Amino acid sequence: MTLVQPTKRDSAERRAQSHEEHLAILSAVEDGDCDRVGVATETHLRNGFSAILSRLVDDPGPDPFDAE
Numbered sequence: 001m002t003l004v005q006p007t008k009r010d011s012a013e014r015r016a017q018s019h020e021e022h023l024a025i026l027s028a029v030e031d032g033d034c035d036r037v038g039v040a041t042e043t044h045l046r047n048g049f050s051a052i053l054s055r056l057v058d059d060p061g062p063d064p065f066d067a068e
Contacts, residue, residue, distance in 0.1 A: 014051050021047065 021044035028036035042065060050060035 014047075017047065018044070 021040065024040040025037060025044060028034075028040050046064060049064045053059060053061040
């Protein structure tokens with residue numbers, strides 16, 4: 001599943017990590033484990049957000065789920 005097209009600036013490491021994150025989400029969905037789906041999805045979104053910020057401003061930025 002590719003919602004955001006990878007660019008040449010995406011590292012092979014991040015692409016591989018993202019793929020593994022998608023597999024973890026899919027596995028949790030297949031197992032019907034809603035809690036695991038939530039955790040895996042949040043992890044994927046957090047890591048993607050940090051990767052994008054790092055690419056744009058060379059800083060992973062704050063945790064996007066920190067509500068403080």
